[in-house]
Amino acid sequence: MSRLTGPRLKIMRSLGVDLPGLSRKTIEARPTPPGQHGMKAMRRRKSDYGVKLQEKQKLRFNYGLTERQMRRLIIEARKGSEPTGDNFLQLLERRLDNVVFRAGFAPSAISARQLVTHGHVILNGRSVNIPSIRVKLADEISLKVTSLKIPLVIETLAKPVLDRPDWLQWDETDKRIKVAHLPDADQVPFPIDVQQVVEYYSNRI
Structure with missing residues (x-):
């Protein structure tokens, strides 16, 4: 994603997951969110919107897509006979x-x-x-x-x-x-709750 100019490891720490498509590095040594209040952020319960946004951002950053590209793929995924989330992940993997x-x-x-x-x-x-x-x-x-x-x-x-x-x-x-x-939907190489992503876009398209 040419528009991405910030530290990739910082993005993964914010999302709490290793994204192999984004970086070869891992957050294992520093799993807390960036900033001096990282531990507090880990303990703080996310809102429903925060959970949906986080899952969406995992996919966006791992595959290097813009928000416009994500929306187009979701719209296309809705047209398939399989569940929207499964179609969406397959389109990304392909x-x-x-x-x-x-x-x-x-x-x-x-x-x-x-x-x-x-x-x-x-x-x-x-x-x-x-x-x-x-x-x-x-x-x-x-x-x-x-x-x-x-x-x-x-x-x-x-x-x-x-x-x-x-x-x-x-x-x-x-x-x-x-x-x-x-590819099957479960072959995405990191944990993802794709239904949260589908729900994130449900009121935005």
């Missing part, structure tokens, strides 16, 4: 920049977005530069041969931040990912 991250080509969704926008990513044999492209069943995603030599890519492939999800089939020989099946 973004090309997230797939590049989950494949292990980049250490965060932000880095993955840069790989896409700079033209390093190949989708079904064609170079693409739009991070919001939504992958489909049987799509194949790889990097250009020269891009596989980028030090950050080499480092991340050797030690991915997350285990690759089972809906992405990894070809070690060709360093290629294939979409084996569409």
Whole structure:
């Protein structure tokens, strides 16, 4: 998310959760909210609105979306036959920049977005530069041969931040990912109460 300029760890401490798409760092050593009253903030009971906002912000920051993009996805998710929350999470997971991250080509969704926008990513044999492209069943995603030599890519492939999800089939020989099946809602890599997110937007769209 190019608009994000603040400290990423501070955001995760405020939300009380590690967001792998936002940063490789963890809040384990400092789990309290930032500021001198962090412990008090942890003990203070959040309002219903505060809970809904926090869950929404987890998704927004992890996937690097603007508020406008979030609203558009919620509107689209409502049109599906499955529960809105499940549809919403699947739409987020299927973004090309997230797939590049989950494949292990980049250490965060932000880095993955840069790989896409700079033209390093190949989708079904064609170079693409739009991070919001939504992958489909049987799509194949790889990097250009020269891009596989980028030090950050080499480092991340050797030690991915997350285990690759089972809906992405990894070809070690060709360093290629294939979409084996569409992701389930429970494959988001951090705890999320998506119903709170749906309710947050219910009166705002």
